[in-house]
Amino acid sequence: MSDRSEPRFVSVYIISPFVDHALIIWAPALFLIVGAVISFSGQAGLTTSFGGHEQSFFYAWATAFTLAHIFAVFFRTHGNREIFKLFPLRFVAVPIAVFVGMQASQAFWIFIAVVIIGMDVWHSSMQTFGFGRIYDKRAGNDAEVGRRLDMGMALLTYAGPILAGVALAEHLVRLPWFERVGLSGPSDFRIFALRHQPAVTWTLVIGGAAYTLFYLAAYARLVRRGYRVPKQKVLLYLVLALASIWTWGFDSFGQAYLIMESFHALQYFPIVWFSERRNLLSRLRLEGRRFANAWGFVAFIAPCAAFGVWSAFFATSDTAVGICFLAEGLHYWYDGFIWSVRRNQV
Template sequence: MGRPQTALAEPERPLEAVREVPPAPARSPYIVGPAFDWAFFLLPPLLALGLGITISGTAFSDDPVRFFGQEKTRAGLMVGSIIHAHLVAVFFRSHGNPAIFRLYPLRFVLVPVLAWAAIRGSAVIAVAATVLATFWDVWHSGLQTFGLARIYDRNRGNPPAMGRRLDFWLNHLLYAGPILAGATMLDHFSSFEGFDAVGMPWLASVPAHMTATHGLWTRAVLAVGGAFLVFYVVASVRLARQGHPPSFHKVFLLVTTGACSIYTWGFNTWGEAFFIMNLLHAVQYLALVWAMEGDRLRERLRLRGRALALALFLGAVFAYGVGAELLDPDLESLWAFTLVVSLMHFWYDGFIWSVARKQV
């Protein structure tokens, strides 16, 4: 989850054009503050893993219950609602921030309408958009951790470009590698099966080909990934000897997120991989958007306290999240809307937070 590509950085515009939340105190190693960072950025991988293990095999995770005509497990409803909630939260950043909105009005108004029309107008585009959303989510989730890691390294006093490319590829390896090589590979590629219904059996056969060659993918990821990890450690030691030691918080975040990803995506021992990884990603993202936009939201609505603004923020995104999760898939226009929200979330993050650029 994803993401955020986040807190991470603002578009490459004059500083006066984009107002950020006040940073942590000078020379602080944190993004927001010790309690906030540990609760919502640093510990979520371990906390999500612990929760996933705890609910595994319980009625909460396994027993289906009917909610408004939809049959779901309580765990499925919980994580599905959180996923949709964090997806729509980007609009507080894109459409809710006047300074950002003025920079890209066509992207924020015209593109979502055109995307919705295209998905509703073509079954092929609808299936392709579903596949795109699945794999864009993987890329986006890796970038979210990358962005947080780079912020912590910057706060440590290291130059923004120092080790940036190493961190970039490490995060994608730690997130996408276990998916390609591990137990949840077929779950990610199953979205291709939708092409069979639109007369494209060659694309619908992708999951079968991936399953048949899974052993090769596993060996390739282990070989390339193992070599890169050795290279990353050697390069990091060299940077430390040159006077640029990595941030402790960055190392903690990368180690815990990487271990969680390998354990859950790679082995899915407890059958809760999607719950664990999406939960940790969504919690980090929601916390990040609130940290960046909370004060602005309160001021725009002329609310007296942050608590009321927080209640409004969480209430709005979770109302959408629950509604989207319980949506009847036969309501194609609304289903297309939720897919557009997903795609816009990934795309908007790419240029609003600018994590993919050499800023953090």
């Protein structure tokens, strides 16, 4: 039976106009402003001593916020019975196996530490891609139409400035860690990559411009065939492009990390809460009770915040840091298959 036989109102927003604009679409611009204020106020060098460790205040805050959002995924993977029963081995056996492997082998521990950086870049790109696909679906478009075009644009706008900008060196900074286990190849690759970055930059500038023209022309054809352009998706990509090019391309890594990781985390929390609120209230037997949403939100945020603070200020041993790396890797991996627009999981 077609959707037309069951007419109903479908909002063009994921959550609501205010929440979407404030916490999703304009989140990159918000933290771009935050980063600028910190920089121009002269407070970028502010340090904090918490848990017996002195470190950059804003970098520590960004790390805590980032790791807090990392933990949030488990409310969907392990807290949602419908999702959990789809992939029980991935949610139980894989984490145990990877953790044991990291404890048993320093080389594997380093491998995970290096790989999650690339996973983070891919994951962050795909989060924008996913939001865009949801806006397409809310606008009444086929989930398959323009999918590959958007995936390419999401990667170009997020990963492109990293490869072409000053942040590339920091994204490759863990490769020399392999020297601890007698492997020099990764360090040599880092030197090679940085030496040839100018060529990569020009390739991305020219190729990116060409792809953008191709992208616009392809969507112009789709519009003529009936595609509805969701303005929310257009704004989402434009704001991301501005923030990504500016921060990854020109800012210091610390400021770029604060801006890009923080807005990404800010976008994630409302999505998880919006999708898992009813399930969480049901699991906690709070449905119908006074202040149910408030108590449920506290139950959602508190463990996320606790994990974030612990990760940023107290996780200092190899085992503790390994747990953080493992949680990051699982978050990036899980998000790739638990939010499918095509399978109507969002």
